[in-house]
Amino acid sequence: MDLVRRIDGDTGEFLLFSLTPPRAATAQERVQQIAEATIARLRLLELDGLILYDIDDEASRNPAERPFPFSPTLDPADYLENHFTSWPTPVIIYRAVGKYSPSELRTWLAAQDPARVLSVLVGAASSKVRGMTSLAQAHALRRAANPELSVGGVAIPERHSRRDDEHLRLLAKQDEGCRFFVTQVVYDVNAAKNLVSDYHYECAARGRTPAPIVFTFAVCGSMRTLDFLRWLGVDVPRWIENDLRHAADTLEASSQLAITTATELMTYCRTLGVPFGINVESVSIRREEIEASVRLAEQLRTEIRD
């Protein structure tokens, strides 16, 4: 079954892989090489879809110093159009909507083929930042410009831990047209279960159908990667940090943790009847971590039901 039908039929049970396009400064020829290597690596995974992130300099998100310096990356829509034409599944293009003017966004949205492209619309990382287009505007543009285009939103369990209202935000985003949600990297399984649970019972109380929630997992090969995830707002429980810090093989330990967490969440969602997808994010550009991400996706594939 195709990704769009798995989302719209609310069956869930799909596997995505996500990555960030190469740096904008990369030579054109090298970009093509990277794309081809990526396609070769991912083709055997039987993915239901691919996610391409739209990176914003999220300095506004966090006053602490960024663990890795920010460098602009290629536009994910351009990367798809120019270098990923041979990729076989639908692709979910992230859009940090504040980076684009309403007319740029409308043009792009209108041009997308709903059978081949989906989009996740992302608002500003902080309420202090005003972008060129607000999230509400972007949703209105999408509804007008391309009603068939499947759009999703971000779901942030960490925000639910602090404010207890993320499930209400998800329902409000559904009213705007969101047909699925994608989390950041999940390390805190309880935070994710709390969100799923509140969302499930709120949907039941309102007689609404829950939209699929895509849980994101990532391997972590070093404490520096862990610091970066934390800087991005991922809650990492103390015991996980300790175990990774003392592991003989951090990468392997983090893969095992991801499998355990993913399996627990999948079981929980199936019990409640909340549809879900699984997304493996390739966070680091180190070859070792990329290969471990591919292996993680391979292992999680076996946990997903056809």
Next chain:
Amino acid sequence: MDLVRRIDGDTGEFLLFSLTPPRAATAQERVQQIAEATIARLRLLELDGLILYDIDDEASRNPAERPFPFSPTLDPADYLENHFTSWPTPVIIYRAVGKYSPSELRTWLAAQDPARVLSVLVGAASSKVRGMTSLAQAHALRRAANPELSVGGVAIPERHSRRDDEHLRLLAKQDEGCRFFVTQVVYDVNAAKNLVSDYHYECAARGRTPAPIVFTFAVCGSMRTLDFLRWLGVDVPRWIENDLRHAADTLEASSQLAITTATELMTYCRTLGVPFGINVESVSIRREEIEASVRLAEQLRTEIRD
């Protein structure tokens, strides 16, 4: 192997059952009936030990109204001496030390047979309350009056979630003579794992041997019992509260949750090499909940290694 040896040999893997003595106002004859019924019910469980709580009016702990009214209970040491003489295993007597004068406490401590009685010394529930004897004084009295008597302390994962220093408190209590620790009821597995993890790595860094941590579990037959646990300071994750609230059979659902949580913690402790015990607390006085507690202990018995 006997409980004292399991504690001192740091092998852990023991099962306790804990209860509160009957109300002080109970007729003497009825107290004996209750004790006999309890002994009959628990005798088949192959327990390694029994815990008798010492209840203090913990109004200082929490400004919110107590969900169940406080009524004084029999002194656990008297209850043991007068009504539990036929009980076959060692018994751990809690002592809310602030309730007793130093000389009362010294006399009691000196009179205990270390092969038959252990004690958990508990300080004030709030730093605003000054009892007749402080925890530090109580430990000093124990060391002087009965050096062989095995004493433990409380371990509070919830405090670790807020202050990140509970592992250091455990080590300080070990310096005072504590040979084991007992938690409150555990519903938040991550909080417990965080404490175990920090404790383990701190012990390793200092070259200290970790003392057994006894994790307490309880069934919960109603939202009122859950409210009471919460009032006592137990962190109940949102998803667990939701699932219990919507369960067709709250008691059964809470038992399954306890088994899952206990099993996860046992596996985690074994991986790190932190010795542990399991304690099933009988929280409610409703027959149905008492019987479910006994069944929970029976099921957890099968998870403990000889």
